[in-house]
Amino acid sequence: MKRGFTILAIVTGLLLSFALYEALIAAPTERTMGDVQRIFYYHVPSAWTAFLLFLINFVASVVYLIRRDSKSDIIALVSAEVGVVFCTVVLVTGPIWARPVWGIWWTWDLRLTLTLVLWLIYVSYLVLRRFSTSSQTAKLAAVLAVFGALDVPLVYFSIWFFRTQHPSPVIGNGGSLDPRMAQVLLINWAAFLCLAWLMSWTRFRLEVLKREVEEAQSLQSLLEPSR
Amino acid sequence: MSFLTITRATLAKDIRLEWRSKDAINAMLFFSLLVVVIFSFAFDPTAEESRRIAGGLIWVAFLFAAIVALNQTWARELRNQVLDAYRVSPAPANPLFLAKALGNFIFVIVLEALMTPLFVMFYKLRVLGAAWQLLPIAALGTWALVVNGTFFAAISIRTRAREIMLPLLLFPLSIPALLAMVNSTTAVLTGEESARFWIALLVAYDVVFTTVGLLLFETVLEAE
Amino acid sequence: MNSLHYLYAAYIATWAIHGGYLVILVRKYSKIQREMKKLGK
Numbered sequence: 101m102k103r104g105f106t107i108l109a110i111v112t113g114l115l116l117s118f119a120l121y122e123a124l125i126a127a128p129t130e131r132t133m134g135d136v137q138r139i140f141y142y143h144v145p146s147a148w149t150a151f152l153l154f155l156i157n158f159v160a161s162v163v164y165l166i167r168r169d170s171k172s173d174i175i176a177l178v179s180a181e182v183g184v185v186f187c188t189v190v191l192v193t194g195p196i197w198a199r200p201v202w203g204i205w206w207t208w209d210l211r212l213t214l215t216l217v218l219w220l221i222y223v224s225y226l227v228l229r230r231f232s233t234s235s236q237t238a239k240l241a242a243v244l245a246v247f248g249a250l251d252v253p254l255v256y257f258s259i260w261f262f263r264t265q266h267p268s269p270v271i272g273n274g275g276s277l278d279p280r281m282a283q284v285l286l287i288n289w290a291a292f293l294c295l296a297w298l299m300s301w302t303r304f305r306l307e308v309l310k311r312e313v314e315e316a317q318s319l320q321s322l323l324e325p326s327r
Numbered sequence: 328m329s330f331l332t333i334t335r336a337t338l339a340k341d342i343r344l345e346w347r348s349k350d351a352i353n354a355m356l357f358f359s360l361l362v363v364v365i366f367s368f369a370f371d372p373t374a375e376e377s378r379r380i381a382g383g384l385i386w387v388a389f390l391f392a393a394i395v396a397l398n399q400t401w402a403r404e405l406r407n408q409v410l411d412a413y414r415v416s417p418a419p420a421n422p423l424f425l426a427k428a429l430g431n432f433i434f435v436i437v438l439e440a441l442m443t444p445l446f447v448m449f450y451k452l453r454v455l456g457a458a459w460q461l462l463p464i465a466a467l468g469t470w471a472l473v474v475n476g477t478f479f480a481a482i483s484i485r486t487r488a489r490e491i492m493l494p495l496l497l498f499p500l501s502i503p504a505l506l507a508m509v510n511s512t513t514a515v516l517t518g519e520e521s522a523r524f525w526i527a528l529l530v531a532y533d534v535v536f537t538t539v540g541l542l543l544f545e546t547v548l549e550a551e
Numbered sequence: 552m553n554s555l556h557y558l559y560a561a562y563i564a565t566w567a568i569h570g571g572y573l574v575i576l577v578r579k580y581s582k583i584q585r586e587m588k589k590l591g592k
Contacts, residue, residue: 124562136554139561146565165546185572189565196561200554220499227495234485236550243543244482244496247475250539251500254532258503261524262510299572306579313586320590 105301112294119284119291127284139197140281145289146189147215149296153183154218154249157225161245164238170311173238176245177229178303180222182296187219202269209270213259214252221248330422337426342433344403351399352434359392359438360445367449377450382512385446386505390472392438393431394494397476400427401484414548424544428470428477435469455518464515464522467529468508474533475500478540481547504532 123141130137160176163169194212195205206212225248229241277285345352366384404410413423446452454461476497483492511525 120562134554136558138558142562142565165543182572185568189568192564192568193561196557196564200557217499217502220502224496224499228482228486228492231486231488231492233487234550239546239550240482240485243547246543247478247500247536247539250535251503254503254528254535258506258528261528262506265510265520295569299569299576302576306576306583309583309587310579313583313590316590317586 105298108294108298108301112291112298115287115291115294119288122284122287128278128280130281133201136197136200139193141284141288143190143193143197144285145292146186146193147211148289149292150183150186150190150215150218152293153179153186153296153300154222154252157183157222157245158249161242161249164242165246168239170238173242174304174307174311176238176242177307178300180225180245181303182299184219184222184226185299186292186296187215187222190215191219198269204269207269208259208263209268210256210259210263214256217255217259218252221251330419333418333422334426334429337423338429341426341430345430345434355392355395355434355438356441358395359388359442362388362391363442363445363449378452378455378516379513381446381450381452382514382516383509384450385443385512386468386508388442388446389435389439389469390505392442393435393469393472393476394497396431396434396438397473397480397497398490398493400431400477400480405484410548420545420548421541423548424477424481424540428474428540431473431477432470435473436465439465439469452516454516456515456522457518458515460515460522460526461512463526464508464511464529467526467533468504468511471504471508471529471532471536472497472501474537474540478536478544478547481544485550504529507532 119141123138127138127141129135156179157176160172160179164172164176191212194215198207199205225241225244228244229237232240234240366388370380370384401410413420476493479496480493482496483489486492507525507528511522511529514520514522514525
């Protein structure tokens, strides 16, 4: 276990450094946007990683509702948290990219808007987990996660149709992608996936510890003679 | 007892109680009126512009009114430990959910029916498109808010900061429905676009979340 | 040249966000360590 973690950490570090080099130096410069376009190599993989993590949250929540095992619950919690982190990266890099290219900070383009709504949904999920006074927070959170996941296609279609009615600048590479660029994109995605895995693993172990401590604490307070 | 019998009985009880006390209704009616007036002071467009933004304004006003109604959905049940009793009883939880949702629906529709003429008056609204479409839009949109609102109200009662938790959970998930409500209303008011896609989206939204709500309400009720 | 600043800002912001989360995790871990010590007593 411990060794696997160390190996992952080293691989992640190496991949991230390599990916950074590829993105900043090795990748060809884009014709219209110039070097700023390189933000793309961080913006897009972070979005894909966030979406993947939210998918994991959905699956884990459904499994929890069926099996009621704490492992699924922790996976759901962890994937939502790490997903929100990556989602935040997308929402920050998006405007930073949009500003020099389009002159505006925000545009209600499909991916950015979808990411914003996802961020809102999963932050509300995390808030519920924190504010719940129930002893069965896991169940309530899992239910909310199912609602959230089912909402996603509806969000997608509503924004998509709105965009066809009211077109606006698209933050992204639009059409086709130069194969060399696609390669750099995939390398960065691999690196971020490893980072997400590393972060999730860490948070998972942390949560397991935390729950053990909480259980020991409540046991202790039960056994202590009352004052 | 059949599903429908329980639903009808619970709904009738709620309406009777509300009608007798009238305190909640009156406060909310006045609140809805206030919302319309405040919006009229805040947004004072010409008749031409107002048609474009009225859709959004009206639905945000309805949303505020709905939240006030939704927040007290389970208040009476909580006060009298009804939910605990329900958990122990063999009665299924779904009729309770449906009855509460229907009760809220009727209530919010009444509020909307009162707010709409005021909006029309203050904004000098005239419908340029197919006016009859506003009825299904109102019904579907209100149900979208109410079905999820009733469900999340049940979740919120098991949290701290109860009153803020409901809108916090409801708003993000309602975004596609809100887009649909607003854009369909605007389409009908301006007559410039077809509202068909948005109405279809509202139907899809309502079907999905009514089903999921019915399936998962029992789970939420169990979670003490 | 100016647009290059945005590029660096984006990359730095990304690492700042990940770094911030790492800081949160480390603090949570220290807190748990302290609690474990208290229990161990």
